[in-house]
Amino acid sequence: MDTIKRREFIKAGSALAGATMLASSPVSSVFAAGTDEIKIALVGCGGRGTGAAFDAFASGQNIKLVAMADAFQDNLESTYNTLKEKFGDKVDVPDSRKYVGFDGYKSAIKDADVVLLVTPPGFRPQHFEEAVKQGKHVFMEKAVATDIPGVRSVLATAEIAKQKKLNVVVGLQRRYQTNYREAIKRIHDGAIGDVVSGQVYWNSGGVWVRPRKPGQTEMEYQMRNWYYFNWLCGDHIVEQHVHNIDIANWVKGKYPVSIQGTGSRAHRTGKEYGEIYDNFAIEMTYDDGSVVYSQCRHFEGISNRVDETFQATKGRVYLSAGNQAVLWDAKGNEIYRHDPKGNPNAYQQEHKELFAAIANGEYKFNDAEYGAYSTLAGIIGRIACYTGKVIKWDQALQSNIDLMPERYAFDALPKILPNENGEYPVAIPGINTELYI
Secondary structure, three states: OOHHHHHHHHHHHHHOOOOOEEEEEEOOOOOOOOOOOEEEEEEOOOHHHHHHHHHHHOOOOOEEEEEEEEOOHHHHHHHHHHHHHHHHHHEOOOHHHEEEOOOHHHHHHHOOOEEEEOOOHHHHHHHHHHHHHOOOEEEEOOOOOOOHHHHHHHHHHHHHHHHOOOOEEEOOHHHHOHHHHHHHHHHHOOOOOOEEEEEEEEEEOOOOOOOOOOOOOHHHHHHHOHHHOOOOOOOHHHHOOHHHHHHHHHHHOOOOOEEEEEEEOOOOOOHHHOOOOOEEEEEEEOOOOOEEEEEEEEOOOOOOEEEEEEEEOOEEEEEEOOOEEEEEEOOOOEEEEOOOOOOOOHHHHHHHHHHHHHHOOEEEEEOHHHHHHHHHHHHHHHHHHHHOOOEEHHHHOOOOOOOOOOOOOOOOOOOOOOOOOOOOOOOOOOOOHHHOO
């Protein structure tokens, strides 16, 4: 992706005012003759995978789950049992279409019309590439990569998906949430002037920890405790805070030209937390000189905050995932307040719109592009904090730091390994920066 191509995409994205829909164009039917049934495959059978399947079934279309894949047999069977009990004959996955292991996704994809990609983010680029290669429509969770080579892969695959007219929706569900759509449309229409600054937050108590069990290989342990290893998760600034970073980019209609910041391990310092930080604070600078401040942390027992606010030349705006959206003019007068009554569930809405487009034979979605660029912003933020350096967007796009293992097998070794005390190396700005950029 050279600078010219990036700017062309940014210009196009700004013109669309953050909308996910492309100009509708016909696609060939994916259905068997004489039926409106849409066959789906689930790749990744954890909690989010189970939730994605529930959301797909709630889309209102005639959907049947025909294949499942996961690295772990127990994950697959647990999710299968949950879905079978809830949806009965709509779950048609015999043992012959239950695929276990690192390569099972390839077989699961071939059985379906639409693929739900819901594994840890590190696997997303290769799974997305295979799904598009096989000509399948895709729902894939955020984030879409954990390193910059992975981002480049997703961008390349997105171009192929566009050529093949394959719909791709990414689980940045705020893009499908009514209050965000209504408020950001008004921002792009000039209701509060030009956005000059903003603050976005995901401050919470953190997520689960899965202790090491006797007999686990290092690969299995890291896979089971995937949130705490960058090759799988990308750190929480990428895996979780990407939602808020994406809102900043959507509001601005462009992407940062540079990012700098700081972070550390202040509370979650034990070896069970792998190699990731528990707090980040970054500044994203855009080409018009505006700066958006971004903060995320995993601290227990203190104030939480998950929302976004922006200041502009003629007013300001407040947004949150709780269906809130308020715009004020420069004098503090309220000029718009979103009514949250009756709003659809955004997690379900993204599936509803995806499957409606597929059922109608329309090509409307290529979320992979903005999903990749917002993921990239999170990755650059991580690198900036790990290294203590100002990271330029265009320079970062050239990075060849590949976090993924050389081989995928439970007897293979990830690139990050513990010392004799079970402790993993952690980034220290100015000390071991060569590992990260």
